[in-house]
Every structure is written in structure tokens, then in C-alpha cells.
Amino acid sequence: xxxxxxxxxxxxxxxxxxxxxxxxxxxxxxxxxxxxxxxxxxxxxxxxxxxxxxxxxxxxxxxxxxxxxxxxxxxxxxxxxxxxxxxxxxxxxxxxxxxxxxxxxxxxxxxxxxxxxxxxxxxxxxxxxxxxxxxxxxxxxxxxxxxxxxxxxxxxxxxxxxxxxxxxxxxxxxxxxxxxxxxxxxxxxxx
Ligand code: GDP
Numbered sequence: 454x455x456x457x458x459x460x461x462x463x464x465x466x467x468x469x470x471x472x473x474x475x476x477x478x479x480x481x482x483x484x485x486x487x488x489x490x491x492x493x494x495x496x497x498x499x500x501x502x503x504x505x506x507x508x509x510x511x512x513x514x515x516x517x518x519x520x521x522x523x524x525x526x527x528x529x530x531x532x533x534x535x536x537x538x539x540x541x542x543x544x545x546x547x548x549x550x551x552x553x554x555x556x557x558x559x560x561x562x563x564x565x566x567x568x569x570x571x572x573x574x575x576x577x578x579x580x581x582x583x584x585x586x587x588x589x590x591x592x593x594x595x596x597x598x599x600x601x602x603x604x605x606x607x608x609x610x611x612x613x614x615x616x617x618x619x620x621x622x623x624x625x626x627x628x629x630x631x632x633x634x635x636x637x638x639x640x641x642x643x644x
Pocket of ligand 1: 482483484485486487488489490491530595596597598599624625626627628
């Protein structure tokens with residue numbers, strides 16, 4: 454149960470917060486997969502991470518001290534529609550920097566997907582990096598409410614085929630389905 458989450462700071466590169474000893478749980482995903490909505494559903498505090506409206510506005514890595522014990526790290530959403538190729542590249546570089554060069558050792562990385570989009574090449578790149586860096590991670594397939602029951606199982610199986618042995622959860626920020634399971638994964642990563 455998450456009782457509090459407080460914005461601490463945004464970073465765009467090396468910063469002391471990366472290695473201050475507070476455990477980090479990072480959220481990564483393409484723009485519009487519902488990463489902000491999912492974080493808000495988890496934290497149960499509507500205004501924590503701004504949803505929608507200006508996709509891609511968040512170009513920094515945001516740290517939220519959560520329950521006073523860990524940082525929820527919101528990585529920038531990758532690939533929003535209006536971004537120029539140069540902007541996309543810059544955002545990807547920042548994400549890759551956090552995961553592979555910053556020295557951060559997140560106790561868990563949550564890769565958020567949109568069930569309809571499935572695994573994109575960006576997600577496959579992320580999985581590759583997470584494996585190389587040996588960061589523990591789970592895949593949360595959001596917006597599961599958008600598919601009918603039969604289609605859900607089919608799409609989850611298709612994603613699982615590509616994602617291999619990674620833990621994978623179906624969720625909906627809208628209906629709250631799967632949110633308790635995501636919380637459980639966070640809790641066990643913090644043990
Ligand atoms: P972000 O760019 O990944 O942070 O995505 P947002 O949280 O801003 O959400 C993008 C859009 O998807 C918004 O219009 C949300 O209302 C919608 N959305 C987010 N989560 C869900 C979900 O679980 N189900 C459905 N149907 N829509 C969702």
C-alpha cells in the first residue's frame with residue numbers, strides 16, 4: 454500500500470540522487486502507453502504524475518520519494534507523436550543513460566506496454582538493455598480493458614513469446630485490474 458509519494462527532483466544527467474542509497478523502482482515505456490496513469494493508479498493520488506494532455510512534455514527523469522522509503526523513478530516516455538527524430542534520439546539516450554551508464558541500480562524496472570501496440574522495437578531494445586545490465590524487471594501490459602477476454606489471452610501469449618522468461622502482468626489503470634499484483638511486485642522487490 455502506497456501512502457505517500459513526494460516529488461523530489463528532475464534530472465537530465467549525472468546527479469547525486471542516483472547514488473544516495475535510497476532504493477529505486479523505475480518505470481519506462483513508450484509515450485501514451487499509460488505509464489503516468491499506471492503510476493497514479495499505483496500511488497492512488499490523482500495528481501502525482503500528470504496524465505495525457507501534453508504527451509512528451511516530460512523530458513526529464515523524475516524522482517518521487519515514496520512511502521518515505523524508495524524512489525519511484527519516472528523515466529521520460531519515448532517516442533511521442535510530435536517529437537522530431539532528434540528529440541526522440543535525445544530521450545532514448547537519456548533513458549539508456551539511466552539504465553546503463555548512470556550507475557543506478559534499480560531494485561526493479563517496470564516496462565509498461567499498451568496491450569494493443571504489444572512489444573515494439575523500442576521495448577525489445579529496452580529488454581535487451583535490462584538483460585545486459587542485469588536489472589530485475591517486469592513487463593506490465595496496460596490498457597487490458599481495451600480487449601475482449603479471448604483477445605486478451607491471445608495478445609498476452611504473443612507478448613510472452615517475445616519477452617521470454619520476464620515476469621509479465623496484465624493491468625488497466627482505468628479499471629484497476631492488475632494493480633494489486635503490480636504493487637505486490639514492487640513490495641517484493643523492496644524486501
Ligand atoms: P503516458 O504517456 O504513457 O504517461 O500515458 P498517459 O498516462 O498520459 O495515458 C495516455 C492515454 O491513455 C490517456 O488518454 C489515458 O486516459 C489512456 N489510458 C491510460 N491507461 C489506460 C487504461 O488502462 N485503459 C484505457 N482504456 N486507457 C488508458
